[in-house]
Amino acid sequence: MVVGLCLLGMANAALAQSTSTSEDDDLKRIPPAAEVAPSPSSSTSQRFSEQRIRIEDAFTGWDNQTLVIPTPAAQPSWQNRLSLDADIKLPLANAWTFGFSDRLNVFAGSLLSAVSRANAQNDLREIYLSDELVPRTYIEAGRVNLKEGIAYGYNPTDFFKTRSAVQLSSIDPSAARESRLGVVMIKAQRLFDGGSITAAYAPRLTDTAPIPTSALASFDPGWGRTNADGRGLLSVSWNGSAFNPQLLAFHDAIGTHWGGSLSRVLNAGTVAYLEWSGVREPSLTARALAFGERTGALPAGLSVIEHVSGRKPFSNDLSIGASWTSAFNLTLNVEYHYHESGLSGPEFSRISEQGANNTRSASQFWYVRQYAADQQEPLTRREFFLRADWQDVIPSTLNLGAIAFVAENDGSGLAQMYAQYFPSRNWTISAYVGTTIGPKTSVFGSLPWRVSGVVQVVRYL
Amino acid sequence: MKTSLSFLLLALSILPLGARAVEAPTADEVVTASDAVRNPSEPFERKLTLVEYIDGTAHSQTVLRVYSKVDPATGQYRNLVRYEEPPRDVAKTVLMNGTVMWFYDPAARSSVRISPQQRLLGQAAQGDVVTVNLAHDYRAKLVGPAAGETLNDADQHARSCWHVELVPSNDSAIYGRIDYWVEQGSFHPVKSKFYSDSGRLLKIAYYHKYGESLGAQRPTEIILIDAVNSKLVTTMNTSDDKARAIPDNWYQRDYLPRVGQ
Numbered sequence: 001m002v003v004g005l006c007l008l009g010m011a012n013a014a015l016a017q018s019t020s021t022s023e024d025d026d027l028k029r030i031p032p033a034a035e036v037a038p039s040p041s042s043s044t045s046q047r048f049s050e051q052r053i054r055i056e057d058a059f060t061g062w063d064n065q066t067l068v069i070p071t072p073a074a075q076p077s078w079q080n081r082l083s084l085d086a087d088i089k090l091p092l093a094n095a096w097t098f099g100f101s102d103r104l105n106v107f108a109g110s111l112l113s114a115v116s117r118a119n120a121q122n123d124l125r126e127i128y129l130s131d132e133l134v135p136r137t138y139i140e141a142g143r144v145n146l147k148e149g150i151a152y153g154y155n156p157t158d159f160f161k162t163r164s165a166v167q168l169s170s171i172d173p174s175a176a177r178e179s180r181l182g183v184v185m186i187k188a189q190r191l192f193d194g195g196s197i198t199a200a201y202a203p204r205l206t207d208t209a210p211i212p213t214s215a216l217a218s219f220d221p222g223w224g225r226t227n228a229d230g231r232g233l234l235s236v237s238w239n240g241s242a243f244n245p246q247l248l249a250f251h252d253a254i255g256t257h258w259g260g261s262l263s264r265v266l267n268a269g270t271v272a273y274l275e276w277s278g279v280r281e282p283s284l285t286a287r288a289l290a291f292g293e294r295t296g297a298l299p300a301g302l303s304v305i306e307h308v309s310g311r312k313p314f315s316n317d318l319s320i321g322a323s324w325t326s327a328f329n330l331t332l333n334v335e336y337h338y339h340e341s342g343l344s345g346p347e348f349s350r351i352s353e354q355g356a357n358n359t360r361s362a363s364q365f366w367y368v369r370q371y372a373a374d375q376q377e378p379l380t381r382r383e384f385f386l387r388a389d390w391q392d393v394i395p396s397t398l399n400l401g402a403i404a405f406v407a408e409n410d411g412s413g414l415a416q417m418y419a420q421y422f423p424s425r426n427w428t429i430s431a432y433v434g435t436t437i438g439p440k441t442s443v444f445g446s447l448p449w450r451v452s453g454v455v456q457v458v459r460y461l
Numbered sequence: 462m463k464t465s466l467s468f469l470l471l472a473l474s475i476l477p478l479g480a481r482a483v484e485a486p487t488a489d490e491v492v493t494a495s496d497a498v499r500n501p502s503e504p505f506e507r508k509l510t511l512v513e514y515i516d517g518t519a520h521s522q523t524v525l526r527v528y529s530k531v532d533p534a535t536g537q538y539r540n541l542v543r544y545e546e547p548p549r550d551v552a553k554t555v556l557m558n559g560t561v562m563w564f565y566d567p568a569a570r571s572s573v574r575i576s577p578q579q580r581l582l583g584q585a586a587q588g589d590v591v592t593v594n595l596a597h598d599y600r601a602k603l604v605g606p607a608a609g610e611t612l613n614d615a616d617q618h619a620r621s622c623w624h625v626e627l628v629p630s631n632d633s634a635i636y637g638r639i640d641y642w643v644e645q646g647s648f649h650p651v652k653s654k655f656y657s658d659s660g661r662l663l664k665i666a667y668y669h670k671y672g673e674s675l676g677a678q679r680p681t682e683i684i685l686i687d688a689v690n691s692k693l694v695t696t697m698n699t700s701d702d703k704a705r706a707i708p709d710n711w712y713q714r715d716y717l718p719r720v721g722q
Contacts, residue, residue: 023642023652024613026665029686031517031694048526048545048721050552050567087567089552089722097722130722136710138719147570178568189715193708196715239713244561244574265560268635268658269578325578327657328689395693396513396521425521425547460548 050089057082058456062449068440069355072363075448079109095132101125101145103179120218123166126182136191143226145182146200148235148248149275149319150261153385153405154337154378156277156317157259159233159250160202161376163225166212183226195238202231210295211374229253254281255312269326275319280312284341284379285351288371289364298367315340317377321385333387339378343368345409348380352441380443382408397422405444412438412445430456488601491623492641494648496594499668500538501675501704504530508545508701514694522546526721530707535559536597537633539712543720554717559633565717572714577635595641598634599627612642614651615667615684621645622652636663650680654688662688674702 061078083105090098103123112119128142145164149155164180185202209224235248248259259277266272281287292298321335343351355365372379389401404415416434423429432454438445486494509525524546529538540557544550552567555575562579565572595601605624612622620642627639637658642651650668657663664687668680681700687693710716 026652026667026686027613027615027617029691029694030615030667030684031514050721052548052551052568054548091722136708145570149571150574152573191710191713191716193710196710196713198715237713237715239561242560244714263574265562265574265576267576269576271574271576271579273574323573323576323579325576327578331579395515395690396523422521422549425549428549458549 047091049091050087052085052087053461054085054458055083055461056085056456056458058454060452060454063451064448065440065450067446067448069352069362069365069446070359071366071448074111077110079107079112082106097130099126099128099130099140099142099144101127101182122219123179123181124221125180128182138189138191140187140189141185143182143184143221144187144200145180146185146187146233147180148233148246148259148261150246150263150273151275151319151321151335152323152333152387153321153335153403154317154319154339156275156319157246157248157261158376159248159252159257159259159277160200160231163228163374165374165376166222181222181226183231184223194240195236197237198233198235200233202227204228204230208291208295210297211291211370248277250277255279266322270322270324272322273320277317278314280314281341282312284339284343284372284377285347285368286311287341287375288368291371292364292367298364317341329392330388330390333385333389335385335387337378337383337385339381339383342372342378342381344381348409348443349441352446356441380407380409384408407438407443410438410442412436412442414444414447426460428456428458428460430454430458432456485607486623488603488623488625489596491603491625491643491648492599492601492627493596495641495643495650496596498648498677498679499650500529500594500679501677502531503675503704504528504707505675506701506703506705506707507699510698510700512696512698514696516692517694523550528705528707528711528720530709530712531594532559535633537594541711541717541720552721554720556712556714556717558712563714563717565714567718570718572717595627595639598629598631599639600630601625601627601641609645610642612651615669620649620651647678649678664688670698674699675704 058081059078060080062076064075064077083103085103087101088099090100092098102125105121105123107119107121124143126143126145128140128144130138130140132138146160147155147158148160149158155161160183161180164183166179166181183202184205185200187198187200189196189198205223205227207224208228209222212225229252231250231252233248233250235246237244237246243262243264246261248257250257250259257277257279259275261273261275263271263273282290289298293300316338317340318338319335321333323331323333325331351361351365351368354361356362369379384406386404386406387401389399391399393400399420400418402415402417404413406413414434414436416432418430418432421429434452436444436447436450440446507527507529509527511523511525512519513521513523523544526543526545528541531537532539537559539559540555542555542557544553554565554567556563556565560577562575562577563572564575564579602625603623604626610622610624611619614620622642622644625641625643627641629637636655637660638656640654640656642653643649644651649671652668653666655663655666664685666686667684669684670680670682671678672681674681679699681698683697685695685697687695711720
């Protein structure tokens with residue numbers, strides 16, 4: 001009886017605790033190699049140096065088209081850029097940090113002679129000292145890349161973007177995104193538990209430089225582009241709201257710009273965002289022609305493009321959009337850009353028609369475009385921006401994506417597809433194929449090229 | 462007398478089961494205790510080394526540094542995740558603070574806001590698997606036999622586990638369901654299976670190589686088996702754990718360029 005009861009008790013226990021053998025199937029997927037995974041190295045430092053040093057070669061080819069509105073200069077059919085790129089943050093004694101970001105380029109191309117000043121060019125993007133004066137209060141002095149804005153395709157509140165772009169003759173996306181010049185400034189930032197406040201002042205250092213041409217001085221740091229006027233920025237961010245608002249005030253030679261941004265998570269996969277700025281300013285055309293005359297690029301008083309000068313209406317700039325991410329790593333962005341001082345549909349049609357009929361008008365048409373690119377603002381008043389980014393198509397090996405700008409007034413477009421392949425931890429190989437879509441007098445169809453391609457190879461050191 | 466003895470023996474034989482029934486922790490207590498095993502309650506800094514295996518062969522390695530601190534308002538961890546390797550990703554930083562998430566790209570010097578779905582992409586998401594406080598975002602219930610299940614751990618050693626099913630209790634929960642096995646007695650997590658809202662199995666985690674860290678025995682390796690891509694397994698080793706004061710004002714967009722500086 002006693003033995004029977006004990007056995008009964010053991011049987012109860014055995015029945016109560018079952019063995020989950022079906023779960024063992026998952027164990028078969030653990031690779032044996034995981035048993036000998038490398039042990040992580042130890043570090044005791046709390047501040048880390050940050051170094052990204054790389055050698056990069058980018059070959060760009062263009063399939064140029066016969067133009068209705070001729071460009072004043074011949075267009076290249078190919079260009080090769082070999083670069084040494086360094087981006088370094090070095091902790092110094094106490095709470096000081098030294099920042100340095102630079103790219104040395106050597107060019108070859110269909111329009112470049114064997115030996116030319118344009119064959120080598122240095123882009124000094126940043127050089128500054130930073131200090132944490134008291135906890136969470138920072139000061140930076142030197143050439144600093146201060147970028148504001150939360151949208152992808154156009155940032156109205158990124159006030160220091162003007163005249164900072166390099167490589168304007170190329171559509172090499174890496175050049176456009178990462179090679180921007182900083183501005184000599186002193187910047188102070190205070191972080192609070194609920195947000196931050198930032199103030200920056202960029203002094204005038206020299207006279208205004210003209211829009212860069214192919215005859216760049218090789219090692220010109222570009223002070224005349226980034227520091228030709230005194231400018232100041234004050235921004236406040238607040239984290240206490242789900243909208244993460246930011247308010248900005250910026251003052252430059254044009255006047256006082258006001259700006260703000262909001263963003264919000266709508267659901268697990270969707271973020272909506274809005275970025276706005278406004279200022280009293282002349283139209284894009286009036287600013288471009290005045291700048292051309294002031295810098296000697298255009299003859300004074302000989303403007304043939306009709307525009308209303310002297311007026312400074314309040315002009316709004318807006319980027320509003322949303323991003324959505326799928327369960328299979330694809331992120332889509334849709335944005336609408338409104339640039340009130342840009343060319344309206346009828347205005348663009350008029351100046352493109354003038355450019356098609358008159359050589360001097362054509363020259364000024366292209367100068368307005370060049371000015372808009374130099375200011376990093378849209379040419380026309382309304383456009384759409386679309387982006388698809390598919391990360392880890394092959395895990396840690398392949399990313400695919402595409403972007404497109406579409407002009408609202410005529411439906412023309414500028415599109416680019418890309419693939420990024422990571423054969424190893426130190427190598428990245430990228431390919432970009434771009435195309436313009438639309439009639440030869442449309443916003444994007446009037447560009448000199450129909451198809452472009454970039455092959456880029458990067459070796460991280 | 463014989464009858465009395467029989468009743469006594471019967472009582473003794475079933476006492477262990479009865480005592481377990483009285484003393485057995487609730488599902489919520491199991492999850493809370495296992496959360497405390499995976500992570501300390503005080504703010505800490507941790508290094509994560511992730512090795513990705515494709516078809517059993519090591520394919521890539523990512524090193525992350527994570528700065529974690531519990532938000533007293535939500536009970537959930539706030540994380541700053543900074544990439545230290547590979548070279549192309551150095552200093553990329555992700556802020557995860559509830560539904561407020563930002564991604565900072567040092568090359569572009571800019572931050573963009575990302576969605577909870579986006580944080581599940583890439584290796585930074587794995588850092589979040591380590592520190593997520595399951596008890597705060599999920600309702601737990603014990604499933605399977607009352608006395609638990611015996612489950613083999615990653616070393617093929619049998620463990621007596623509670624089997625807990627977790628379902629979201631608020632909007633911050635990013636998985637539709639989690640199956641969770643926690644070792645009885647030690648409250649060591651042994652295994653978990655993460656499902657999407659649609660019920661699709663996304664990944665399987667084994668908690669492995671328990672060792673001393675910040676005053677307790679904690680898993681120093683998590684093996685993540687991708688259930689969507691059958692070829693993909695990721696190991697995640699923790700090291701350099703250290704308690705440190707982390708100011709609340711680190712967890713905002715404007716601090717991202719300064720993480721690690």
